[in-house]
Structure formats: structure tokens, C-alpha cells
Amino acid sequence: MADHPYRGQRAALATLHGKARALAPPLQRRLGLIVEPVAIDTDSFGTFTGSTPRTGTAAATALAKARAGMAASGLPLGIASEGSFGPHPWLPFGAAGVETLGFVDAGRGLELTLSAVSRRTNFAHHDVQHGEDLEPFLARAGFPAHALVVKGTDGNAMTTGVADRATLSRFAEPGTRLETDMRAHLNPTRMAAIRALAARLATQLACLCPACTCPGWGQTDVERGLPCSSCGSATQGVQAIIDGCSACRHQQSRPRPDGVTAAEPANCDWCNP
Ligand SMILES: [Zn+2]
Ligand SMILES: [Zn+2]
Incomplete structure (x- = not known):
């Protein structure tokens, strides 16, 4: 990908906690994007010991931190990560970690957030x-x-x-x-989770919008209404994947990657009310 728009560009990474070690390599390798740590006081966004509670969602916080790093450095691109830890949302007796990455490209009007839930956390x-x-x-x-x-x-x-x-x-x-202590540089489990998420961000940024060539083209939604294999009426099943561009709002749908084109009658409100 020699002609990626981010090759040789610099992105501000708002961090006090040494996350560049996890974030920089996938973005450098895949896109040629240079990640530059910018020390900002992220405590105003909520502290890890809970003395300042976080306001707003993890995604909003990650984007706000990314913009703060851009403001402090004067760079047009910004990245930040945000971790949330607590009881697992679906599994009893387990803790989960949620890592969220925010990416901002001010010039293109692009804002992306990605998150991943991991059972592999030592939170306790x-x-x-x-x-x-x-x-x-x-x-x-x-x-x-x-x-x-x-x-x-x-x-x-x-x-x-x-x-x-x-x-x-x-x-x-x-x-x-x-x-x-859930600060990333003191927590190898978190660093591994952030690194995996950075690889996903690099993969998504490598995809360019077919309409405006902005990086970050990828799935934004699904289209429901998978037809029932018996009666043909629309079900709640996913019929297609919708890809979108957060800069120009262009959208396209594509078939499900698993090749499924019909729903089981058991999942049909008409056949199995
Ligand atoms: Zn676009
Ligand atoms: Zn049916």
C-alpha cells in the first residue's frame, strides 16, 4: 500500500502511559503512519483510581483525548485509547476489559472508534x-x-x-x-489488547472510501430482513452488511460473508409465531 494517504504522516497519540509501544507498530507497518506520543494531562478525562469519575462514553472520551493531543501538538491526526473494566456484561462471576480506540482526521472530517470486549483481564x-x-x-x-x-x-x-x-x-x-493497576504500561494484558485493537484500526484505515478515498471505509451497520426459507417473509435476521464512510456518509451494502441467504423457519415470526 505505497500510496496510502497516511504514509509518512504523523498522528498525535495522547498518552501518559506508554501506549505507543502497543499502538505504533501495527499502524507503522500497515499504513506507514508515524505515531508520536504527546504528553497531555488525561486526568481531566477521569483517573484510573476513580478519584475523578469519567463523564461520557468510552468512545466519546477516546475521541476527546485524541483531539486534545492534536491541539497540544498541532498535528492534524490524533489517536487515543480508553479502557473500561468491570463485571462482564454477559458472563456471571467474570470481569471483562473493554478497550476503545478513537482516531480523528480533522482535515477529512473523519472520526472512527473501535472497541473490543475481552475476558482476558486481570481486573480484580x-x-x-x-x-x-x-x-x-x-x-x-x-x-x-x-x-x-x-x-x-x-x-x-x-x-x-x-x-x-x-x-x-x-x-x-x-x-x-x-x-x-489498570494503567496500560503497568499491565501487559491491557497492552496486548490495545495492540490487537490497533491492528484492527490499521486494517480499517487501510480501506479507502470508494466515493471520496478517505481512509477508514468499513462496516457501519447491518441490514435486517433475511427472508425465511419456507415462506419467504422478512425476518429479523441479518440480510446484508452495510459499509460506510464517516467522512462523506457514502454507504454500500454487500452480502453476508458467511454466504447465508435465508433464515430457518424456526426464526420466522410467520412460520413459528
Ligand atoms: Zn467517503
Ligand atoms: Zn416463514
């Missing part, structure tokens, strides 16, 4: 009891490759980025709470 916390063995929790949290935060009884962080046993035993008194 543990209240320290007197005389207890912490090893099972530490193993689950991936310590010391993954760092921890120690919070006092008042809920405020006493120390962050703890990645060695000497420091941990100094702070982990009974009554304190241990939490996984």
Missing part, C-alpha cells in the same frame, strides 16, 4: 485480612508482572504502580484494599 480487587495468605489473589492479578494499587480504609490510593514484594508488604496492612 481484594480486601486484606489479618494474617491471611495473599498469594492466591496475587497469582490471579498477575503480580508482579502486573502492578497493584493499595487503597486505605478511606478509599484513597496510598500508593500506585506497586510491582515488587518489598513495597507491597510495606503497604498491604489489614484493612487496606489491593486493586489491579
Whole structure:
């Protein structure tokens, strides 16, 4: 892809947390895009220890951070990532991580967000009891490759980025709470998830809009109404994939990639009410 519009262009990566290591290689390799870390104070967008809550969705926050990096650097392209962690939305007894990437191309009016839910997260916390063995929790949290935060009884962080046993035993008194430190550079599981998402972003940016040649052409929606194989009436099944351009709003539909062209009568409101 020698003629990609982003070859040799520079994009601001708004980050304090060393995410360039995960984000830059796929974008450089696939598009020739040069990712430049820009140190901005991302704490105003919500802090990882929860002392400043995030307002707005992860996608809106990622785009706002990307624009802040562009403003600080003067570059016309911006990237930022945002992580959310908590109980898994569908699976009981599990935590999930959601990574979101935002990409802004001010000149083309392009804004893209991608996100991925991952069960592979070490997100967890543990209240320290007197005389207890912490090893099972530490193993689950991936310590010391993954760092921890120690919070006092008042809920405020006493120390962050703890990645060695000497420091941990100094702070982990009974009554304190241990939490996984979810900042990307202290969390190899997150870095891997961000890297995978950056590869998806590179793949989507490599596709150019057939109408205006803006990068980022890809699926934006689906078309429902897959016909029933027995009676032919429209069902809620997906009939086609809709690709779109977020810059010029051009859209095209294409057949499902799995080749399915009809719905089972069991999924038809007419045949199986
Ligand atoms: Zn377009
Ligand atoms: Zn039917």
C-alpha cells in the first residue's frame, strides 16, 4: 500500500502511559503512519483510581483525548485509547476489559472508534485480612508482572504502580484494599489488547472510501430482513452488511460473508409465531 494517504504522516497519540509501544507498530507497518506520543494531562478525562469519575462514553472520551493531543501538538491526526473494566456484561462471576480506540482526521472530517470486549483481564480487587495468605489473589492479578494499587480504609490510593514484594508488604496492612493497576504500561494484558485493537484500526484505515478515498471505509451497520426459507417473509435476521464512510456518509451494502441467504423457519415470526 505505497500510496496510502497516511504514509509518512504523523498522528498525535495522547498518552501518559506508554501506549505507543502497543499502538505504533501495527499502524507503522500497515499504513506507514508515524505515531508520536504527546504528553497531555488525561486526568481531566477521569483517573484510573476513580478519584475523578469519567463523564461520557468510552468512545466519546477516546475521541476527546485524541483531539486534545492534536491541539497540544498541532498535528492534524490524533489517536487515543480508553479502557473500561468491570463485571462482564454477559458472563456471571467474570470481569471483562473493554478497550476503545478513537482516531480523528480533522482535515477529512473523519472520526472512527473501535472497541473490543475481552475476558482476558486481570481486573480484580481484594480486601486484606489479618494474617491471611495473599498469594492466591496475587497469582490471579498477575503480580508482579502486573502492578497493584493499595487503597486505605478511606478509599484513597496510598500508593500506585506497586510491582515488587518489598513495597507491597510495606503497604498491604489489614484493612487496606489491593486493586489491579489498570494503567496500560503497568499491565501487559491491557497492552496486548490495545495492540490487537490497533491492528484492527490499521486494517480499517487501510480501506479507502470508494466515493471520496478517505481512509477508514468499513462496516457501519447491518441490514435486517433475511427472508425465511419456507415462506419467504422478512425476518429479523441479518440480510446484508452495510459499509460506510464517516467522512462523506457514502454507504454500500454487500452480502453476508458467511454466504447465508435465508433464515430457518424456526426464526420466522410467520412460520413459528
Ligand atoms: Zn467517503
Ligand atoms: Zn416463514
